[in-house]
Amino acid sequence: MATTPSVPKTNRLGLAVLDYRGGKTTLCAGCGHNAISERIIDALYEMGVQPERVAKLSGIGCSSKSPAYFLARAHAFNAVHGRMPSVATGAVLANRGLVALGVSGDGDTASIGIGQFVHLMRRNLPIIYIIEDNGVYGLTKGQFSATADLGSKLKTGVVNELPPIDTCELAISLGATFVGRSFSGDKRQLYAMLKAAIAHRGTVMLDVVSPCVTFNDHEGSTKSYKYMKDHDEPLQEIDFIPVFQDIAVEYDPGTTVEVTMHDGSRLRLRKLEEDYDPTNKVRAITRLNEAKERGEMLTGVLYVNTQAATFLDMLNITEHPLATLPESLLRPQRGVLEQVMEELR
Amino acid sequence: MATTNVELHETAGQARVQPVVNNMSIQVATVNGSGSQSSNTVLLRSIFQMGVPVSGKNLFPSNIAGLPTWYTIRANRDGYIARKKEIDFLIAMNPETARDDVMSLAAGAAVLYDEPLHLDSLRTDLVLYSVPFDKLVAPVCPEAKLRKLIKNMIYVGVVARLLDIDMGEVEKAIRKQFAKKAKAANLNLAAAQAGFDYAHRSLTKADPFRIERMDATRGKIIIDGNSASALGCVFAGCTVLSWYPITPSSSLAESMIEYLKRFRIGPDGKATFAVVQAEDELAAIGMVVGAGWAGARAMTTTSGPGISLMSEFAGLSYYAEIPAVVWDIQRVGPSTGLPTRTSQADLLSTAFLSHGDTKHIMLFPASPRECFDMATEAFNLAEKFQTLVFVMSDLDLGMNNWMSDPFAYPEKPIERGKILTKEDLSRLRTFDRYRDVDGDGIPYRTLPGTDHPAAAYFTRGSGHNEQGQYSERPEDYENNMARLRRKFDQARSLAPLPVVETMPNAAIGIIAFGSSHWALKESRDQLRDEYKLASDYLRIRAFPFAPEISDFVRAHERVYVVEQNRDAQMFSLLKLDVDTELVPKLRSVARLDGLPIDARSVTEEIAAMEAK
Numbered sequence: 001m002a003t004t005p006s007v008p009k010t011n012r013l014g015l016a017v018l019d020y021r022g023g024k025t026t027l028c029a030g031c032g033h034n035a036i037s038e039r040i041i042d043a044l045y046e047m048g049v050q051p052e053r054v055a056k057l058s059g060i061g062c063s064s065k066s067p068a069y070f071l072a073r074a075h076a077f078n079a080v081h082g083r084m085p086s087v088a089t090g091a092v093l094a095n096r097g098l099v100a101l102g103v104s105g106d107g108d109t110a111s112i113g114i115g116q117f118v119h120l121m122r123r124n125l126p127i128i129y130i131i132e133d134n135g136v137y138g139l140t141k142g143q144f145s146a147t148a149d150l151g152s153k154l155k156t157g158v159v160n161e162l163p164p165i166d167t168c169e170l171a172i173s174l175g176a177t178f179v180g181r182s183f184s185g186d187k188r189q190l191y192a193m194l195k196a197a198i199a200h201r202g203t204v205m206l207d208v209v210s211p212c213v214t215f216n217d218h219e220g221s222t223k224s225y226k227y228m229k230d231h232d233e234p235l236q237e238i239d240f241i242p243v244f245q246d247i248a249v250e251y252d253p254g255t256t257v258e259v260t261m262h263d264g265s266r267l268r269l270r271k272l273e274e275d276y277d278p279t280n281k282v283r284a285i286t287r288l289n290e291a292k293e294r295g296e297m298l299t300g301v302l303y304v305n306t307q308a309a310t311f312l313d314m315l316n317i318t319e320h321p322l323a324t325l326p327e328s329l330l331r332p333q334r335g336v337l338e339q340v341m342e343e344l345r
Numbered sequence: 346m347a348t349t350n351v352e353l354h355e356t357a358g359q360a361r362v363q364p365v366v367n368n369m370s371i372q373v374a375t376v377n378g379s380g381s382q383s384s385n386t387v388l389l390r391s392i393f394q395m396g397v398p399v400s401g402k403n404l405f406p407s408n409i410a411g412l413p414t415w416y417t418i419r420a421n422r423d424g425y426i427a428r429k430k431e432i433d434f435l436i437a438m439n440p441e442t443a444r445d446d447v448m449s450l451a452a453g454a455a456v457l458y459d460e461p462l463h464l465d466s467l468r469t470d471l472v473l474y475s476v477p478f479d480k481l482v483a484p485v486c487p488e489a490k491l492r493k494l495i496k497n498m499i500y501v502g503v504v505a506r507l508l509d510i511d512m513g514e515v516e517k518a519i520r521k522q523f524a525k526k527a528k529a530a531n532l533n534l535a536a537a538q539a540g541f542d543y544a545h546r547s548l549t550k551a552d553p554f555r556i557e558r559m560d561a562t563r564g565k566i567i568i569d570g571n572s573a574s575a576l577g578c579v580f581a582g583c584t585v586l587s588w589y590p591i592t593p594s595s596s597l598a599e600s601m602i603e604y605l606k607r608f609r610i611g612p613d614g615k616a617t618f619a620v621v622q623a624e625d626e627l628a629a630i631g632m633v634v635g636a637g638w639a640g641a642r643a644m645t646t647t648s649g650p651g652i653s654l655m656s657e658f659a660g661l662s663y664y665a666e667i668p669a670v671v672w673d674i675q676r677v678g679p680s681t682g683l684p685t686r687t688s689q690a691d692l693l694s695t696a697f698l699s700h701g702d703t704k705h706i707m708l709f710p711a712s713p714r715e716c717f718d719m720a721t722e723a724f725n726l727a728e729k730f731q732t733l734v735f736v737m738s739d740l741d742l743g744m745n746n747w748m749s750d751p752f753a754y755p756e757k758p759i760e761r762g763k764i765l766t767k768e769d770l771s772r773l774r775t776f777d778r779y780r781d782v783d784g785d786g787i788p789y790r791t792l793p794g795t796d797h798p799a800a801a802y803f804t805r806g807s808g809h810n811e812q813g814q815y816s817e818r819p820e821d822y823e824n825n826m827a828r829l830r831r832k833f834d835q836a837r838s839l840a841p842l843p844v845v846e847t848m849p850n851a852a853i854g855i856i857a858f859g860s861s862h863w864a865l866k867e868s869r870d871q872l873r874d875e876y877k878l879a880s881d882y883l884r885i886r887a888f889p890f891a892p893e894i895s896d897f898v899r900a901h902e903r904v905y906v907v908e909q910n911r912d913a914q915m916f917s918l919l920k921l922d923v924d925t926e927l928v929p930k931l932r933s934v935a936r937l938d939g940l941p942i943d944a945r946s947v948t949e950e951i952a953a954m955e956a957k
Contacts, residue, residue, distance in 0.1 A: 052800060055639065055793045068803060068815075075793035077638060078805040079631070080657050086587075086623065086631025093585050093619040093632070094641035095794050116631070119624040318615035322584040323640025323792055327759045329617050330582030330642070332608040334754045340576060340604075341751040344566035 032210025063105030082113025153220030378410025502540025577720025660699025686939030786832030
């Protein structure tokens with residue numbers, strides 16, 4: 001198995017890691033979100049994504065602040081609460097050349113934003129949608145969100161009595177084509193998943209449990225560092241071989257699933273569970289529910305489909321970004337107007 | 346009370362009445378879902394083809410099938426095409442409303458009714474024509490299930506005979522209406538002919554109304570405002586349309602989709618546009634804001650309830666300075682209100698849509714021609730000012746058929762505003778997103794994807810400084826808001842200017858806007874001819890207000906502001922804007938009952954106020 005590749009000083013574009021960094025974080029020390037930002041930087045750097053091609057999109061909340069802390073050379077849009085999916089959709093339609101990277105939180109996605117979230121998942125728009133999931137509202141000081149587990153406890157002792165919304169289950173059943181769950185503390189898994197996400201064509205939905213050290217990292221929380229360490233149940237060991245790294249490594253088809261991504265990159269999933277097939281939608285949803293019953297926090301690539309048509313395919317949009325089409329293609333000729341006028345006489 | 350017709354009428358059945366030529370309003374009362382729309386369009390077109398100015402207004406319920414609906418065609422030789430209060434010629438097809446419809450007519454009106462309704466005993470001061478529609482439809486339409494639809498074309502033939510409309514024009518209109526369905530055209534033509542023949546055989550003309558060929562519609566077109574807006578947006582270079590269905594704006598989006606498919610497929614066979622039917626209005630405006638940010642000419646179309654839902658994004662667009670166009674096809678509120686009736690009652694909520702100190706540019710088209718022209722204006726202004734532009738149409742303008750001058754090809758190029766390219770950035774080296782470089786309050790922007798390390802900036806709805814960085818500093822906030830106000834004020838002279846029409850010896854000024862224009866055109870003549878009250882008239886075409894509007898108020902002793910809402914919303918906006926000493930000159934004529942404003946009501950109200 002390939003291990004984490006040695007990091008060269010510059011990537012295939014000749015850019016250094018520094019070119020992928022952002023502003024200094026203003027989140028709490030130890031916040032899971034900062035670790036996710038680091039993994040995003042690593043993955044974009046490693047994959048050689050031109051920073052200027054990326055559009056960073058977010059809603060409102062601690063998670064949604066984080067795009068300021070990576071990739072300063074990319075345009076960013078900190079939208080309104082729970083409505084990043086629509087803004088991202090518009091941006092991708094306007095310029096299909098953009099790599100849309102959406103960062104949301106559990107409140108921003110599963111509470112106020114659930115409507116836009118589910119409809120985004122239906123469209124298979126090319127976007128990487130990351131939920132930095134800590135089960136609480138940080139900026140308003142620690143109220144439960146809709147992903148908080150049944151029975152989990154706030155610092156104040158308040159117990160959550162409502163069932164959680166499983167964003168992965170929703171995403172899989174609604175049409176997202178790359179769905180995974182990870183943990184901000186699992187560097188290796190998250191890094192590999194993010195690289196695969198960059199290579200995927202369609203909607204990537206990653207729910208990343210990211211403990212809130214200030215409001216939800218205590219005994220009784222199900223989104224704490226300790227809880228995750230004790231309950232994390234990885235489905236696979238994940239390796240990602242980008243298309244530009246021509247590495248031939250043997251693998252055993254009996255123990256490893258290989259998925260060829262749209263760009264030719266290879267996603268290798270060494271099965272930790274023998275019968276798990278990440279291309280089987282029904283099985284993925286069943287397994288998530290089994291995990292819930294067993295009290296496991298299932299992580300890994302839950303579902304992947306590299307063949308589905310994207311929203312851009314469905315709309316048959318021209319290859320050149322709509323944003324910069326010349327007037328000659330945007331305004332029909334005089335004769336066209338005359339023809340319509342004649343029809344109306 | 347003096348209508349143009351009444352003096353000519355005498356009670357039916359008495360000595361021969363003087364003919365009333367090319368001046369009447371015909372109302373068809375049917376049930377919605379009965380297919381009367383085609384018949385009504387054919388009738389409208391036939392009169393139009395006779396060269397007589399017409400308008401058609403559909404008064405319909407918020408319902409799919411089975412409730413009463415009325416279609417009113419006004420034919421007027423003087424070109425008055427606003428709604429007329431009085432009905433001269435009623436076609437009563439709906440048993441449910443027939444009694445009320447007949448009882449509300451003025452003496453001397455004509456009624457054509459379905460025989461089983463037995464309306465002949467209701468009034469003695471009307472001209473009544475009974476037509477056995479079911480008996481007539483059977484021979485021309487062997488298929489029983491089509492009879493309900495075909496039946497309506499029979500009244501077109503009857504009316505053609507009674508009003509002297511050339512059957513050749515009726516045939517032409519039917520062929521146009523069913524252009525792609527020859528069988529349907531023939532069937533309908535046979536029905537119209539059956540009606541014509543019946544009237545010829547069995548009815549004796551006893552009403553005074555006649556259509557006579559004239560030459561006032563040559564070269565003109567018939568179109569509804571929503572189709573005109575849609576066409577305008579296609580020629581304005583709109584690239585992203587996101588919308589959520591809502592009456593009365595859906596037909597704008599739907600007709601735009603048709604035009605886009607016909608005229609905006611690129612040489613590669615692919616679309617130069619993207620259309621998304623969003624999950625709600627929040628998503629619709631969100632997509633439009635995202636697309637505008639990324640450089641698309643983006644728009645949505647909606648009505649009052651949608652405007653309310655778009656409020657938060659509207660504030661974001663204002664504050665983060667993102668261009669997009671929103672069409673508001675106004676209907677009657679508050680709340681769900683009267684979804685299928687018209688109003689001009691979204692002005693205040695739209696002008697300041699969203700929390701905090703927010704203001705928006707609004708345009709007010711008065712005709713299909715202006716719907717078309719203002720589309721390019723709206724997109725150009727949105728990109729020039731990097732903000733939302735609301736085009737305030739309404740149900741009357743948007744969904745009804747209007748006679749219009751043909752549209753002129755837009756001479757203004759597609760203007761993208763202050764966008765810095767990669768080359769600009771190489772020259773400038775840095776740029777600050779929210780800095781007022783040119784002193785006009787309008788900053789420069791870059792588009793996401795611009796291949797230059799200095800291109801990026803952070804867009805946010807939170808407080809920011811000139812660089813777009815998060816800031817809570819009092820001076821940053823205040824400077825930014827002052828600049829936004831400066832920017833907004835620039836729009837006063839760059840948005841469409843008001844149109845002024847004068848009369849000799851004008852005693853008063855009148856201000857109106859949007860679809861109210863047509864009632865005002867007629868009302869000003871009535872005021873002059875019946876009350877010796879000449880007026881100057883200013884039609885507002887944009888908010889923020891042009892300086893010419895204050896000049897107009899200053900130049901008149903009394904200025905009446907006419908609008909279709911209860912709370913005098915335009916009047917209120919003007920009071921906020923004009924010099925304090927001008928405020929006492931303003932008078933309000935504001936009314937709304939859901940029907941398009943009519944000239945008579947305006948005339949009477951202004952005359953009464955002037956008499957005081």
